[in-house]
Amino acid sequence: MIPRYCDQCGSKLDDWAFDGRERKWCEDCERPVFRNAVPCAGVTVVDGERVLLVERTAEPGVGDWSIPAGHLEVEEEPxxxxxxxLEEETGLTVDPAALTLLEATQLESPGEKHVVSVGYAARAADAAGTPEAGSDASAVEWVAVGELGERPLRPHVERRVAAALDALD
Structure with a gap:
């Protein structure tokens, strides 16, 4: 969200060109107020030619199918x-050491919120538990890679699934 008021003093912010970009500026504090991307992480779980997807219940993309992912907590490693x-949204557990790094990228922004997402892959054999929809998910399913196009997907899903299949090959 674009800030309108200073998070330090509450004063209304002005526009200001700084470092070649338009920024917000607090005249009272004499400082720029930066907008930073939110760090997120997710796991593409692969079982042969199937991947585990969740149906989202939260914006952005309510009703879209996506890779289990979400915001990082303070002081939490990606x-x-x-x-x-993965555990919160699907009930599956996986040792963080078993995850394969796929990418760290800024995802397509559906509005004022910007997300930097760290994507990992895991084999289904490395996960424990039975998939069951948890927080932020209305459903969880194993989806054949060839059937991904039959569902409304978040924009990064197909790219990340392809990367996971390549990385775990």
Whole structure:
């Protein structure tokens, strides 16, 4: 979200060009107010030619199918956060050390919120438990890679699934 008021003093912010970009500026504090991307992490779980997807219940993309993922907690390593999010959304557990790094990238922004996502892959054989929809998911399913296009997907899903299949080959 674009800030309108200073998070330090509450004063209304002005526009200001700084470091070649338009920024917000607090005249009273004499400082720029930066907008930073939110760090997230997720796990693409692969079982042969199937991947585990969740149907989202939270914006952005309510009703879209996505890889289990979410915001990192303060002082949480991305691997740990990805593993935690997998468990929260699907009930599956995986040792963070078993995760294979796929990418760290800024995802397509659906609005004012910007996300930097760290993507990991894991084999189903490295996960324990039975998939069951948890927080932020109305459903969880194993989806054949060839059937991904039959569902409404978040924009990064197909790219990340392809990367996971390549990495775990």
């Amino acid at each position: 691997r740990e956060g990805a593993s935690r999010e």
